[in-house]
Amino acid sequence: MGEILGREGFCIRPILGLPKSRGIIMLKLTNVHNHPYIDPQLLLHPDVKALVKGIKVALEVGNTSAFINNFGAEFYDKPLPGCTAEMYGSDCYWVCYVRHMSTTFYHLTGGCKMTTASDSYGVVDHTLRVREAGGLRVVDASITPFITNVNTNAPIIMIAEKGSDMAKQKWKRAAVSWHQLTYLSFPHGFVYLSSGHPHCNIYSDCQINPEDAHDRCVDFNL
Known part of the structure; x- marks a missing residue:
């Protein structure tokens, strides 16, 4: 791109807002310190086709009289080195271009x-x-x-x-105040609530006698 280096210009960037490609994330090992296996599986067939359409729209916009007459806009049409085997401007060329030049966009x-x-x-x-x-x-x-x-x-x-x-x-x-509660009644029994446990799980089928349940607490399932 040495021949256009330093010249004024503009860029039209087609962005695929709703990609169809779906990547995968898999655990390699059970050790939490090991990085997972990540394959974004980018540019599956429908996405490539959509981006090629986007390039064609960008070319049409750049070739309008507003850009050509007012700014002297001219598309930089030097073939991409990795795609010289394809006819310049053909769908196959733009597919090659997309696969060489596309990048992810943060989000x-x-x-x-x-x-x-x-x-x-x-x-x-x-x-x-x-x-x-x-x-x-x-x-x-x-x-x-x-x-x-x-x-x-x-x-x-x-x-x-x-x-x-x-x-x-x-x-x-x-966040139940244990100082304000003594018993909770349930269809099958009741549970004694003692102080010292900020959170508890209480099950409706508990069969706990308050007389021998001192300082006993089961989890709140909330």
């Missing part, structure tokens, strides 16, 4: 997607809790099942606000 999402329990690829439930793991939530862009067709900043703020509200509501319900 990676969907690595721990929120979905129903029937989806074997789902990671978190509708409250952002990791399935089959206690005391763990994921609250960031990775929970989105599909990338949003906007900058991800605003959706992530929304996810963070909602996630923090759900966590606070959970702990607010669990």
Whole structure:
């Protein structure tokens, strides 16, 4: 590109807002300090086709009279070295161009997607809790099942606000004052609540006698 170095110019960048390609993240080992295996599987066939269409639209815009007459715009049409085997300007050439020149654009999402329990690829439930793991939530862009067709900043703020509200509501319900409670009655019995345990799990089928349950506490399932 030495022949255009230092000259004024502009760039039109086609961006694929809703890619169809889906990558994979897999654990290599059970050791948490080992990095996972990540394959973004970029540029599967539908995405390449969409980007080629985007290039053609960019060329049409750049070739309008407004750009040519007002700015003397001229497309830099030197063939890409890695694609010289294809006819310049053909679909095959632009496919080659896309595969050589495309790059990711920051906002990676969907690595721990929120979905129903029937989806074997789902990671978190509708409250952002990791399935089959206690005391763990994921609250960031990775929970989105599909990338949003906007900058991800605003959706992530929304996810963070909602996630923090759900966590606070959970702990607010669990923050029971043990000094104000003595017994909780259930259809099958009652549970004695002693001080010293900030959070407890209480099951409706408990059969605990308060006389011999001193300082006993079971978890709140909240």
